[in-house]
Amino acid sequence: xxxxxxPKAKIAIVTTPRIYLDHAATTPLRPEARAAMDEGFATxxxxxxxxxxxxxxxxxxxxxxERVRAALGWEGExxxxxGASEAAALALDAVNAVHDVASAVEHDAVLRxxxxxxxxxxxxxxxxxxxxxxxxxxxxxxxxxxxxxxSLVAVQHVNSETGNRQHIGFAAEVVHDNxxxxxVDCAQSAGKFELPRMADLAIVSAHKFGGPVGVGALxxxxxxxxxxxxxxxxxxxxxxxxVPGVLAMAAALEACGEPYxxxxxxxxxxxxxxxxxxxxxxxxxxxxxxPTPYIRAVAMPGLSAQAQLMRFDMAGxxxxxxxxxxxGTMKRSHVLTAMGVPDDxxxxxxxxxxxxxxxxxxxxxxxELWLDMARASA
Numbered sequence: 272x273x274x275x276x277x278p279k280a281k282i283a284i285v286t287t288p289r290i291y292l293d294h295a296a297t298t299p300l301r302p303e304a305r306a307a308m309d310e311g312f313a314t315x316x317x318x319x320x321x322x323x324x325x326x327x328x329x330x331x332x333x334x335x336x337e338r339v340r341a342a343l344g345w346e347g348e349x350x351x352x353x354g355a356s357e358a359a360a361l362a363l364d365a366v367n368a369v370h371d372v373a374s375a376v377e378h379d380a381v382l383r384x385x386x387x388x389x390x391x392x393x394x395x396x397x398x399x400x401x402x403x404x405x406x407x408x409x410x411x412x413x414x415x416x417x418x419x420x421x422s423l424v425a426v427q428h429v430n431s432e433t434g435n436r437q438h439i440g441f442a443a444e445v446v447h448d449n450x451x452x453x454x455v456d457c458a459q460s461a462g463k464f465e466l467p468r469m470a471d472l473a474i475v476s477a478h479k480f481g482g483p484v485g486v487g488a489l490x491x492x493x494x495x496x497x498x499x500x501x502x503x504x505x506x507x508x509x510x511x512x513x514v515p516g517v518l519a520m521a522a523a524l525e526a527c528g529e530p531y532x533x534x535x536x537x538x539x540x541x542x543x544x545x546x547x548x549x550x551x552x553x554x555x556x557x558x559x560x561x562p563t564p565y566i567r568a569v570a571m572p573g574l575s576a577q578a579q580l581m582r583f584d585m586a587g588x589x590x591x592x593x594x595x596x597x598x599g600t601m602k603r604s605h606v607l608t609a610m611g612v613p614d615d616x617x618x619x620x621x622x623x624x625x626x627x628x629x630x631x632x633x634x635x636x637x638x639e640l641w642l643d644m645a646r647a648s649a
Contacts, residue, residue, distance in 0.1 A: 290588045290633045294479075294626030295431050295459060295566050300519075301481035301627065307522035308483060311515025318512050319503065328514050335514075335521040339488065342524035343466045343475070347492040350504045351517050355458040355476035356380040358489035361508060362454050362472050363423070365497040370413050370422035374399040374437075375609035378456055381425050382605075389413055391424070395611050397435035398560035399426055401445045414449035422451040428467060429459040432606040432622055434566030435559040436460070439467035452496065458487075462527040463565060471496060477516065480531075481627055482523035486516030527627075536631045537564050543638040550645040553616055568607075570620040571641065573648035579621050586640055590623045 291299070311331065316324035318332045336349050352358045359380045363371060373387040376397065381387075389410055392400045404414060404424070413422050424446045429436050439455055446453045455470040462480030466473065473490040477483055491497060494505065501509030544554045551572040556562040571579055576592045583590050592604075607617040623637060 287587055290636060291628065292623045292625060292633065292637055293589045293591045294629070295622065295624035296591055297478045297484060298481055298626035299628050300483055301523045301526050303526040304477075304482050304519035304523040307518040308515045311518040314514055314518075318514060332512055332514055332517060335517045338521040339475075339517075339524060342521065342527075343461065343490070344468065345466060345473070345490050346468065347490060348494055348505075350489045350491060350507050351512055352487045352489055352508060353485055353510070353513070354478070354487040355456070355474050358474040358476075358487050359425075359454075359456065361489050361497075361500070362474070363425075365500045365507065366423050366452060366454075366472065367496055367498060368421050368423040368452055370420070371425070372404075372413060372422050372451075373425040374427065376430055376432075376435075376606045377425055377427050378431060378458070379605075381427075381454075381456060387425070391426075393609050394560070396558055396560040397430060397433055397606075397610050399437055399442065401438075401442055404445050404449060414446070414451045423454055423472075424451050425454040425456065427456040427459075429457075429464070429563055429566070430606060431459050431566065432604055433555055433559060433568050433610075434459075434563045434624075436464070436561040436563050438561070440469060443467070443469035459566065460563075462524055463531040464563070466490075477520035477523060480523055480527055482520040483516050486513050486520050488520075532565065532625055532627065532629060534564075536629055537625060537634060539631065539635045539638055540564075540567065543641075546638075546642055547645075550642060551649065552645055553620075555612075555620065558610070558612075565626070566622065566624045568620050568622050569641070570616045571645050571648070572619070574644060575618055576621050579619075579644065582644060583621075583637075583640065588637055588640065590621055590637075592621055 314328045314331045316328040318325060318328040340349050352361060371387040372389050372391055373381050374391040375393050392403055394400055426437050426442045428439055443453050452471040454472045455467050456474045457466060458474055458476040458479050461475045471492050476487040497507055499506040503510055503512060547554045547569060553570040555568040580592060603617055
């Protein structure tokens with residue numbers, strides 16, 4: 272029979288490689304980090320042990336600490352953690368401050384960690400309204416200007432949903448002038464932008480710049496800002512240090528280039544922004560005070576964010592609706608709500624984010640598919 276395929280016939284199946292554009296959630300492990308992890312697994316002893324094996328692990332740990340400090344340009348202390356969430360919890364729990372203040376667009380790990388007493392509003396462009404920290408606007412007990420009653424103010428460097436960058440220099444000036452301490456979440460900016468050295472504390476996460484999941488750091492200007500809470504990391508953290516992860520984190524940071532991504536890779540987005548507007552969508556970067564190139568939010572006309580995610584996934588492209596910690600909850604973004612983005616637009620907004628593995632062809636394919644979806648749903 273013509274066209275019959277026998278039981279032993281081989282059928283060639285052509286598959287298209289998937290495109291990963293969710294780097295703000297997790298970016299793939301860099302080869303330098305993988306090699307460093309392999310080296311770390313050979314240094315398997317507990318770095319707190321006094322014997323030769325333990326001392327060898329301790330030496331590797333301290334060398335990595337210095338490399339992380341140097342790569343970030345940080346002159347203070349580095350406390351290794353299991354990631355950004357633990358670093359945030361450590362800062363909120365152990366800092367020598369009696370009040371917590373956080374901007375309305377902080378990551379859930381900060382907003383839910385210790386329930387800030389006061390939420391700093393943001394403007395429609397996503398910038399924290401730092402003038403609200405003035406004595407006329409804030410509750411009287413906050414930022415009183417003395418060490419006995421000072422506040423810890425959390426301001427995210429780069430927002431994980433919109434890509435907006437906060438003016439940390441101005442934030443530090445306002446907070447310090449009022450006697451407070453500034454905690455900066457640098458999970459989305461470390462390795463990509465210069466670390467804000469004027470921060471008192473900063474949060475770093477390895478898997479956002481090509482390191483492994485499960486390791487991060489709390490950067491502290493001086494240990495005196497914290498009260499001890501455990502037995503490891505100079506007594507400021509509970510739990511045996513992850514030596515392989517720490518070594519990989521240092522290697523990943525050192526592998527980050529300047530710029531983080533070649534601008535030519537993202538060049539197609541310039542024309543894409545105009546086409547989005549022409550198709551009736553919204554390029555949320557247009558709203559932002561200081562949009563950054565590696566995280567973009569875009570609203571499609573006529574199609575919910577959940578529906579878009581499913582269609583992109585079936586087409587072989589991984590994107591997200593927002594922060595990975597909350598995108599599965601089906602809740603509206605607290606970031607877009609705080610900015611005053613209308614519910615109809617927020618419900619149709621997806622996040623696309625780029626990393627060290629992203630290619631220009633992948634960016635072009637995403638743009639083409641988005642426009643095809645938008646025209647089909649019009």
